[in-house]
Each structure stands twice: as C-alpha cells, then as structure tokens.
Amino acid sequence: MIAIDNALISDAIVEEQFVCDLKKCKGGCCEDGDAGAPLELEELKAIKESIAAAKPFMSAEGLKELEKQGDAIYDKEFGWVTPTIGSGICIYGKRDAYGVILCAFEQAYMQGLTQWKKPISCHLYPIRISESKKHTEVEYVNYEPRESLCSPACSLGKQLKMPVYIFLKEALIRKYGTEFYDALAATAENMRLVKK
Numbered sequence: 001m002i003a004i005d006n007a008l009i010s011d012a013i014v015e016e017q018f019v020c021d022l023k024k025c026k027g028g029c030c031e032d033g034d035a036g037a038p039l040e041l042e043e044l045k046a047i048k049e050s051i052a053a054a055k056p057f058m059s060a061e062g063l064k065e066l067e068k069q070g071d072a073i074y075d076k077e078f079g080w081v082t083p084t085i086g087s088g089i090c091i092y093g094k095r096d097a098y099g100v101i102l103c104a105f106e107q108a109y110m111q112g113l114t115q116w117k118k119p120i121s122c123h124l125y126p127i128r129i130s131e132s133k134k135h136t137e138v139e140y141v142n143y144e145p146r147e148s149l150c151s152p153a154c155s156l157g158k159q160l161k162m163p164v165y166i167f168l169k170e171a172l173i174r175k176y177g178t179e180f181y182d183a184l185a186a187t188a189e190n191m192r193l194v195k196k
Helices: 041-057 060-069 104-110 120-124 151-160 169-176 178-195
Strands: 002-004 007-009 073-075 079-081 093-095 101-103 127-131 139-143
Touching: 002 178, 041 060, 041 079, 041 104, 101 104, 120 127, 120 169, 127 169, 169 178
Parallel strands: 007 139
Antiparallel strands: 002 007, 073 079, 093 101, 127 139
C-alpha cells in the first residue's frame, strides 16, 4: 500500500500493466455493471453545463431515457450515477460502426465543444476509488479490472510493458494533481529499483 496525502494506493497500480484494447472489449465497461458510472457531486453541475454539447453524440434510446430519467440519478447503494438504458448501457454511450461504445461527453470534448471530458470514474477505470468507512477523509485507490472483459487490456499492457499508473497518468493528474502523480511515479521507480 502506498500512502500519498489522504489516499491509500494499492501496489497493483504501479506493479500491474494495462492498456485498454477497445477493438476487443468494445468499451464494455460502459454497459457492464450494477449501475451507471459513479459521479462526484461537482460533476452533477458539469453534466448540466455539457449536456447540450453531448446530445448530438447520443443514441436515440439514450436521448429518450435522458428525457425520462434526467441527466443523473441517485442510487441507494452507489450514490449519484449516470442513468442507463434498461440497466445496461449508459445513456451517454453510443456504439460506432465497429460496435465500440463511445462516450457522448468525450466526443464533444474531442471536438472542442465542452471543457469536461467525462466522469472521473470512467476516466480512471480500471482504478476505483472508495472512502474509508471509519475515516471519511481517507480514500482507497484500487486497481479493479473486470476479469474477462479486461483480459485483452491486461495482455496488451504486458505486451507494451505499460504500468497502470502511466496508462492513467492524465486521469490521475485530473483527479489528484501533478504533485500527487509525481510522488506516485517516484514511489513506483523506487519500488522498481528495490526489486532489481
């Protein structure tokens, strides 16, 4: 376990290797789960500010569910999450010609139509963050790929020798800042040298 500020980070984040292989998984994490993508409170505002830019990239079913459910819903177990279509695909996901699920917010972001890329929980995946039940200011930062869905990403990561923390550098900096990331990278390097 690595401790940086108020975060306790699993060693697996620096030891394991991972690179999303969208051609194989088809973005399955956007539809495989018990609820939609977890949202932080400030992201509720970001969704409202970015929804107009995202709508042209949504599916017809997604737009219909947006009208019915709203842009975010509260789940008793998971808190604020993105709505889904029939407990499946996120309403903001749409399949491209190759069957890959693309995020409407990310598509709008890439076109320069919004400043918000997508929920941080999506950006960080397969890293998952949970709060300590005893100490609410402490966060557990864990590596939790889905066994079958993410096996191509684990294989590609090993092939490219890409540690999880390097693959997710942009997302980790977005969540915790550059100083945090630099401390994590330095710790990872020290751990690597010790193992030699």
